[in-house]
Amino acid sequence: MAAPTPRPTQRDLAAALGLDISTVSKALKGDPAIARATRAAVKAKAAELGYRPDPLLSALARRRAGARRRGAALAWIYNHGREADMRRFAAYDGYLRGARARAAELGYAVDEFWIGPGGLTEARLASVLRARGIVGAVVAPQLRPGGVLRLPWERLAAVAIGYTLAEPALHVVTNDHFQTMTRLVETLAARGRRRIGVHLWREDDRRVAGRAGAAFAAWRELRRIPLLDYETPSAEALVAWARRHRLDAVITREPRAAAWLSAAGLAVPERVLCASYALDESEPGPGMDHQNAAIGAAAIDWVTRLVERCETGLPEIPSRLLLTGRWREPE
Numbered sequence: 323m324a325a326p327t328p329r330p331t332q333r334d335l336a337a338a339l340g341l342d343i344s345t346v347s348k349a350l351k352g353d354p355a356i357a358r359a360t361r362a363a364v365k366a367k368a369a370e371l372g373y374r375p376d377p378l379l380s381a382l383a384r385r386r387a388g389a390r391r392r393g394a395a396l397a398w399i400y401n402h403g404r405e406a407d408m409r410r411f412a413a414y415d416g417y418l419r420g421a422r423a424r425a426a427e428l429g430y431a432v433d434e435f436w437i438g439p440g441g442l443t444e445a446r447l448a449s450v451l452r453a454r455g456i457v458g459a460v461v462a463p464q465l466r467p468g469g470v471l472r473l474p475w476e477r478l479a480a481v482a483i484g485y486t487l488a489e490p491a492l493h494v495v496t497n498d499h500f501q502t503m504t505r506l507v508e509t510l511a512a513r514g515r516r517r518i519g520v521h522l523w524r525e526d527d528r529r530v531a532g533r534a535g536a537a538f539a540a541w542r543e544l545r546r547i548p549l550l551d552y553e554t555p556s557a558e559a560l561v562a563w564a565r566r567h568r569l570d571a572v573i574t575r576e577p578r579a580a581a582w583l584s585a586a587g588l589a590v591p592e593r594v595l596c597a598s599y600a601l602d603e604s605e606p607g608p609g610m611d612h613q614n615a616a617i618g619a620a621a622i623d624w625v626t627r628l629v630e631r632c633e634t635g636l637p638e639i640p641s642r643l644l645l646t647g648r649w650r651e652p653e
Contacts, residue, residue, distance in 0.1 A: 330373040339367055351632040395431045396458040396625060397451060399473075401487070402465040403438030414463060416603060416614030417483055417621070421460060424619035428626055430458075437471070448474050458629040460621045461487055467528045476635045479628035481621050485531040491640045495621040497612040499530045502647030503537030506573060506599055506610050507547070509649050515571035515595060521560060522551045523575050526600065534599065538573075557582040564588060571595045577605065601650055611650040620645060 332350070336343040341364070349356045349364035367373075398418065400406075418432070425432045433456070435447055442450065451459070451473075458479050461471060464486035475490060482492040510518050520538045527535045538547055550563045555576045564572060564583060572579060572594055580596040588594045598609030620643055628634070 330368075330371040332373075334371065335364060335367055335373060338371065339363060348632070352634075353632040394429065395433045395454065395456050396425060396460065396622065396629075397456050398432050398434045399447070399459055399461050399471070400434065400436045400441075401438070401461065401469050401471050402436065404436045404440035406438070406465050413600070413602070413612060413614045417462065417618035420615030420618030421622045422618075423615070424622040425626075428622065430622070430626065432460075432622075444472050452477065457634060458625045460618075460625055461492065463487075463529070467531075479625055479632075479634050481625045481628070483617060483621055484529065485533075486529055490636050493624060493637055493641050493643075495617055495624060495643045496530075496645070497614075497617060497647055498644035499533040500537040501644070502610050502612065503534055503573075503599055504540070505647065505649065506597060507538075510571045510573070510595065510597060513595075517567060517569045518547050518571040518573065519564065519567055519569040520547055520549045520599075521563075521572055521574035521576060521579060522549060522599075523555070524551050524553055526575055527551070555579075557585075561586040561588070564594060569594055571597065573597055573599050575600055606652040607650045608652055609650060610647040612647050613645055617645055 332343055332346050335341075336346045339346070341349075341360070345356060345360065346364055349361040350368065352361065398421065418434075422432050435442060435450070437444055437447055451457075457477060459473075459481075461480060461482040463484040467486045468488045469486055470489045471487060480492050482494050484496045485494065507518060522535060522538070527533075535549070535551070538549055548563070548567045548569075550559065552559070555578070557578070560572075560574075560576070560579060560582055563569075565586075565588070570593065572583070574596060575598055577598075580590045583594050583596065584590045590596055595608070598605060598607070601607055601609040601611050603614075624643065
């Protein structure tokens with residue numbers, strides 16, 4: 323049997339093209355510091371010779387690079403001023419905490435930047451990132467859905483958390499809202515709750531591009547689940563709705579819902595079980611934990627992979643990484 327043909331190496335490519343091996347290595351990674359024509363020539367020669375990177379060597383190189391880059395920074399970008407009241411969205415603290423922990427494991431720091439009143443302009447932030455050599459960024463959820471962020475994306479490897487950033491279209495890491503809502507309904511049904519209602523804050527549904535409402539809509543025909551959506555929560559409206567539909571379970575985000583129902587004589591949880599579709603970490607449950615720290619960690623994992631591969635610029639095909647929520651009982 324004939325001996326296998328030796329695997330082409332980067333050294334072979336460099337010799338064939340008359341280039342330094344470091345230039346070939348950077349060109350294969352798409353490093354923008356290498357001229358576009360040179361990158362194209364290297365990739366064409368790699369295809370001609372059948373070059374393929376060795377995955378084990380690549381993993382070793384990334385590990386060594388991690389040891390060298392201790393203290394390198396990633397940007398955590400808020401597209402709102404420092405004074406914006408984000409306390410309505412307690413999940414955001416979880417995102418950042420998970421991101422910092424994972425970044426530290428990988429040898430990175432996470433630096434926060436604000437765009438808006440009390441912070442930076444987009445142009446100033448671009449200048450700061452360039453001066454500090456920061457090429458990896460995570461875009462935090464926007465203050466309102468439909469956010470727009472103009473930065474020199476051709477120099478950045480970036481991932482967004484959630485669906486509130488409308489432009490540009492980046493890779494996104496978030497909770498699988500449809501799956502989370504579906505699992506919540508299934509869990510309540512498995513516990514014998516037959517008349518389940520959904521008390522949905524419209525702002526929440528807008529921030530996830532309608533995915534929460536869509537999940538509940540999918541159950542309406544099967545289980546005849548009534549929906550009460552609201553802009554401002556009202557105890558009177560909630561109690562009247564629960565009585566009208568003779569509910570034995572209410573899916574809600576409103577932390578006062580259980581107290582309101584109990585005060586109206588609808589014993590909780592014996593008569594009506596209240597379950598949150600998005601538990602904050604301070605809430606005892608029951609309900610669905612979106613695992614926000616894991617979402618932040620996943621965003622760091624993704625953006626560091628992009629940085630290490632020199633994959634800067636807007637993605638040709640933006641991708642989604644959806645993490646599964648889990649049911650949490652009261653502690």
